[in-house]
Amino acid sequence: MTKFNAWNVIKNGLNGQSYWTRQWRDPEPKSSYDVVIIGGGLHGLATAYYLAKNHNIKNVAVLEKGWIGGGNAGRNTTIVRSNYMMPGNHEFYEHSLKLWENLSHELNYNVMFSQRAHVSLFHSPGAKDSVSRIYNIMRLHGTDAELWDLKTLKKKIPHLNYHNSRFPILGAAVQKRAGNARHDAVAWGYARAADTLGVDILQNCEVTGFTRKNGNIESIQTSRGIIKGKKIGFAVAGNTSVLWQMAELGNLPIESHKLQAFVSEAVKPLLDQVVVYGVGGAHFYISQSDKGSMVFGGDLDWYKSYAQRGNLPMVQDVAEAAMAIFPSLGRIRLLRHWAGVMDMTMDGSFFICKTPISNLYLNAGWNYGGFKASPASGWYFADLIANESPHNYVQNHNLERFEKGINIDERGAGPDPKLHG
Amino acid sequence: MIRINCPYCGERDHSEFSYGGDATINYPSLDASEKEWTEAIFFRKNIKGFQFETWHHSNGCRMWLVVERSTVTHEIKSVKPCNPNLQKVVENNK
Numbered sequence: 001m002t003k004f005n006a007w008n009v010i011k012n013g014l015n016g017q018s019y020w021t022r023q024w025r026d027p028e029p030k031s032s033y034d035v036v037i038i039g040g041g042l043h044g045l046a047t048a049y050y051l052a053k054n055h056n057i058k059n060v061a062v063l064e065k066g067w068i069g070g071g072n073a074g075r076n077t078t079i080v081r082s083n084y085m086m087p088g089n090h091e092f093y094e095h096s097l098k099l100w101e102n103l104s105h106e107l108n109y110n111v112m113f114s115q116r117a118h119v120s121l122f123h124s125p126g127a128k129d130s131v132s133r134i135y136n137i138m139r140l141h142g143t144d145a146e147l148w149d150l151k152t153l154k155k156k157i158p159h160l161n162y163h164n165s166r167f168p169i170l171g172a173a174v175q176k177r178a179g180n181a182r183h184d185a186v187a188w189g190y191a192r193a194a195d196t197l198g199v200d201i202l203q204n205c206e207v208t209g210f211t212r213k214n215g216n217i218e219s220i221q222t223s224r225g226i227i228k229g230k231k232i233g234f235a236v237a238g239n240t241s242v243l244w245q246m247a248e249l250g251n252l253p254i255e256s257h258k259l260q261a262f263v264s265e266a267v268k269p270l271l272d273q274v275v276v277y278g279v280g281g282a283h284f285y286i287s288q289s290d291k292g293s294m295v296f297g298g299d300l301d302w303y304k305s306y307a308q309r310g311n312l313p314m315v316q317d318v319a320e321a322a323m324a325i326f327p328s329l330g331r332i333r334l335l336r337h338w339a340g341v342m343d344m345t346m347d348g349s350f351f352i353c354k355t356p357i358s359n360l361y362l363n364a365g366w367n368y369g370g371f372k373a374s375p376a377s378g379w380y381f382a383d384l385i386a387n388e389s390p391h392n393y394v395q396n397h398n399l400e401r402f403e404k405g406i407n408i409d410e411r412g413a414g415p416d417p418k419l420h421g
Numbered sequence: 422m423i424r425i426n427c428p429y430c431g432e433r434d435h436s437e438f439s440y441g442g443d444a445t446i447n448y449p450s451l452d453a454s455e456k457e458w459t460e461a462i463f464f465r466k467n468i469k470g471f472q473f474e475t476w477h478h479s480n481g482c483r484m485w486l487v488v489e490r491s492t493v494t495h496e497i498k499s500v501k502p503c504n505p506n507l508q509k510v511v512e513n514n515k
Contacts, residue, residue: 241465250464252464253464253465255442302439303423303435303474305493306469307493311423313422313435402459402463403455403456415462415463416442417465
């Protein structure tokens with residue numbers, strides 16, 4: 001694998017770009033591995049990378065049923081932030097943000113991480129109090145957070161609709177270190193870096209069954225043959241329940257819902273921040289990609305679904321929210337839209353935990369927030385697999401928390417997965 | 422758009438309805454163990470394929486329905502009132 005640096009760019013520039021090697025190998029599956037990660041999304045790839053990097057476990061395979069970057073890794077709105085308040089969550093997402101800040105150097109791959117500020121608008125004194133509480137908790141834990149009054153906000157983003165009489169903008173809660181990144185580059189960067197450390201990335205390798213022995217999973221049946229793993233990790237958010245039931249483990253506190261995202265045609269620089277608008281029935285978040293496209297999304301489609309395609313009522317909802325807050329988008333044309341399948345959990349928080357099978361580990365339940373979490377998710381999942389006990393930050397992110405009554409419910413929405421937006 | 426054939430109102434767009442959830446949950450007795458209650462409240466089959474689920478005709482007759490729908494293709498096989506007694510009323514009126 002050729003390293004990306006100035007020397008190699010110049011050398012290849014003079015040689016017709018002929019000395020670049022492929023970014024990761026396409027190996028044949030070995031018969032057994034120390035760790036097999038099922039799911040070649042951002043979380044699975046990051047886990048494999050940190051297993052090799054932090055824990056020196058290099059005999060690792062990542063099984064991907066499709067291709068790298070074809071699932072939820074390429075079906076998100078690329079927002080990175082750490083504005084969480086629950087114990088465990090804020091430490092975890094803050095660590096993730098710190099990993100993001102150095103990720104391009106770490107992976108030798110430009111993930112185009114841009115800390116352009118995450119601006120969350122509020123529209124009533126009650127909403128201001130509520131968000132002030134969250135952002136004060138963040139400050140107490142050393143995360144950057146601030147409130148912008150209307151004057152500051154108007155100066156920073158002059159073209160929002162400040163004349164909305166139903167939901168007047170009163171100001172915004174802002175995290176300046178937050179922003180976005182290029183999602184494909186993150187997937188490719190982790191795949192390439194993990195591959196360099198010896199990880200086998202097996203694409204078009206769908207899991208079809210498990211063979212159990214003495215209570216453990218002994219081997220995995222796949223579309224590319226039988227693969228043994230001493231330890232096995234699930235990182236297949238969206239399809240976790242399917243795999244869980246394939247391993248005959250019963251039910252999970254998860255429902256699969258689909259979330260749509262939208263990309264417009266490219267326009268000249270229009271928006272320099274990530275803006276979030278959430279009132280009553282509307283939920284809308286928007287940023288502009290480096291290419292110039294407006295990238296935005298809204299709520300779930302509100303009914304359970306494994307289909308990776310969205311339905312029209314939500315397209316209308318999102319368009320209405322866009323027009324309410326950003327009227328200048330009115331004549332912009334939509335280029336693409338798509339949907340990804342989310343693991344929506346019963347309290348809106350994730351799982352990085354052991355399972356009833358002693359050599360099986362679970363990484364699941366990322367709700368709306370899987371993209372920003374991927375570096376820390378890989379970090380702590382690798383830590384769990386290597387050390388066989390969860391780090392303090394994720395000690396309550398397990399399946400037993402519901403029975404114990406220690407749900408990690410940021411929104412306080414209760415046990416209805418679709419409400420944890 | 423999914424079209425749901427409401428037994429009271431006829432076929433309507435799904436945007437008239439709100440999704441409830443799994444229609445096959447059996448809530449345990451009040452003195453059942455914490456484990457059973459946890460299972461009923463928090464744990465789901467999360468079926469990939471045909472499942473029975475509840476929908477509320479919230480912008481129509483406001484009745485609760487049980488819909489058999491595929492979570493992959495969104496095809497609907499059957500729609501019935503939630504309340505079995507109302508099912509009889511619907512059938513008698515046909």
